[in-house]
Amino acid sequence: MSFVTVRDLFQTYGNRPIIERVNVDVAEGEFISIVGASGCGKSTFLRLLLAQERPTRGEIRIDGAEPAREPGLDRGIVFQRYSVFPHMTVRDNIVAGESFRAGWGRFFGDAAKAARDRADQTLARIGLDHVADNYPATLSGGMQQRLAIAQALAAKPRVLLLDEPFGALDPGTRLSMHDFLQDLRAETGMTVFMVTHDLEEAFKLGDRVLVFDKPRWDPHDPSRYGATITYDFDARDGGIPFQTLKENIHVPEPH
Amino acid sequence: MRLINIKPGPALALFLVLLPFAAVLVAYAVGSDIRLTANPSDKLLPAPGTVGDTMMRLLTEGDRRTGRILFWYDTWASLQRLWLGIAISASVGLVFGLLIGLFPLMRSLLAQFVAVLSMIPPLALLPILFIVFGLGELSKVVLIVVGTLPFIIRDLSQRTYEIPQELLVKAQTLGASSWVIAIRVALPQVMPRLIQAVRLSLGPAWLFLIAAEAIAADLGLGYRIFLVRRYLAMDVILTYVIWITILAFAMDWLLRWASRRFYPWAEEGL
Known part of the structure; x- marks a missing residue:
């Protein structure tokens, strides 16, 4: 198969x-x-x-x-470098995994709040909840790659x-x-x-x-x-x- | 110890910063003194005290006929033209920079065209602008736009083009359309660059503003300088030049502050 x-x-x-x-x-x-x-x-x-x-x-x-x-x-992708968006906070990077497919690339109102909550759960699971409001540049290389993988998975790719x-x-x-x-x-x-x-x-x-x-x-x-x-x-x-x-x-x- | 390893302490650093300013002031005062002792009615280098008196008079006393304090009216007229010109350049430049940098079709269509346009000396167009747009505000604003827009477009399209391919691919794998990539990835990434480009454009913008005002205006900082030139009123000219310098420096500082405040993630690029 x-x-x-x-x-x-x-x-x-x-x-x-x-x-x-x-x-x-x-x-x-x-x-x-x-x-x-x-x-x-x-x-x-x-x-x-x-x-x-x-x-x-x-x-x-x-x-x-x-x-x-x-x-x-x-298809989701994680590169060696430049895998997360430097101009978004860690939390927004996770939210982007779901929201980029929307017409304006972001959620509004209740949908935005729900997506933020889901992102916070994800961040707690991968141990990045304490830096949710930081920009990726302040993170170590390992943390950035964890974020990149979580972001790719937030979009639920098949591969x-x-x-x-x-x-x-x-x-x-x-x-x-x-x-x-x-x-x-x-x-x-x-x-x-x-x-x-x-x-x-x-x-x-x-x-x-x-x-x-x-x-x-x-x-x-x-x-x-x-x-x-x-x-x-x-x-x-x-x-x-x-x-x-x-x-x-x-x-x-x-x- | 090597010269490249010698760093000034805070006190010495401050002294070194102030030194060139003080040197210019002293040189001017000495030169003015020498000329005034030789000829007390010399107008070329008025004494610093005279310049200070003129400054106070210009800033506080109204025009004898109308009662308006012309200094502030001049400032307001010039700043309005400058602001309008820069605002138009920045917003149009941002849109076209993104279009050219992001879409290969637009790059093929416009990149070379803009490159050629940017080679036209804007001042050579000034007569045409006066003929087409008249001697009013419009032609001055248009001159600033013509003078700064090609640079801003070229700079921003290049910055957009330099956004790592990885980020654009990543956005696509998250399901982003071209539109979403433009507003959510490219736009925020070039905004700090736009502020940089505007900072670099301020010099040329002032140049074109003063040139346009010198030729045809009835109010404005450049107009006033070229008007009193006829009377060799160096004290007035110097006051206006110092004021323009202060304004330009303040704008530059404000833009840099805005960039740090609103785009902290781009810190190292500034």
Whole structure:
């Protein structure tokens, strides 16, 4: 039962292929970690999932719907930086998760009060209630990312996309963010795609780990070929020592 | 110790701040004294005392014919023109800045056009403005608008364009329409920049105001300066110049205060 379906996905900038022939099926509620070296198209793949870019060929469908033409309510995103609105207080950032779809981008009267109360509950749950009236710039990096995740979830997306969300955090904060994310996921059962540089993080949080790499390599012209999914690990049973290869690999094996 | 590491204490800092002002005053007083001893009826550098007396007279005594204190009428007339011109520039500039910065279609349509427009020297248009809009208030306000609007549009469209793409994408994933992104994300983010742009435009705005008043007006700070020039009334001119400087400085300070007060989150950018 495939929830997110990626079929024959190609993305080319100019005549430079970035990713080629990506096929993957993801069930609802799966947590997908995406790893790979720099410049191997993980972030491009995430932008394609987000519909911030449209692929040269191929398509991405969520729950069988038509491929999206622009970012929308069904996909939530948390970037490494610039994920919350700096000109809104912490509380208003959460309220924005619900109110931006309204005609004026804000609620009025009773609806506004109800949304504020819901936002305060959310903030209490994620431990940010004491800074509800502050601006995000006064928050630490970890708090800003917690806020960004809560804001994205306030819009109730069908798929949550995380682009190196903890990349700029120190190791201790990163661990507490892992707990935070795992709790939220246990609560919501949401489908998540997370791009990360950190292999340990990828296996710890993910149900599946997709590895992006270039299966073909021209030493005279490294940008000749694009990257694709070369490994697809099942990471459910506890991370690194226990991973098992899930699908056929696309790399030529040494003889 | 290196010079770059030597920082003044509070007392020394205050002294250093006041020093150039004092130096100018002293230089003027000495120069004026030298000229007046050589020729007591010299009009070029009136003694500081004379300027002070003139200042008091201008601020308090009415015109002999009408009884109006012209100084305040001049100030009021000039400030009205300036305020109107700047207000029109700021609001039109804000709208077009957002349109050009946010919508690629508008950028293609208008960005180059505004860039070319901004190269027209506004003072060269002054005769046309006088012919088209007459010698009244309208042509002066229009000159200020023509002189400051292209800069404000270009600055704000650039700032809007520089809003991190991540924020615009995030807003879209929260279901925001183009309209909501414009009023809830882009507008508040460029408001502090608008105040900055207006601050930078105040200098040119005063320039165009005084130029327009010098050529055709019957009231206004610039008009008065160019009127008394005929009588070499340096004391009056100096009073007006000091007053214009104080006004300009006060406006600048007020705008900076407003920016801090209403957009505290943009603090580090100012």
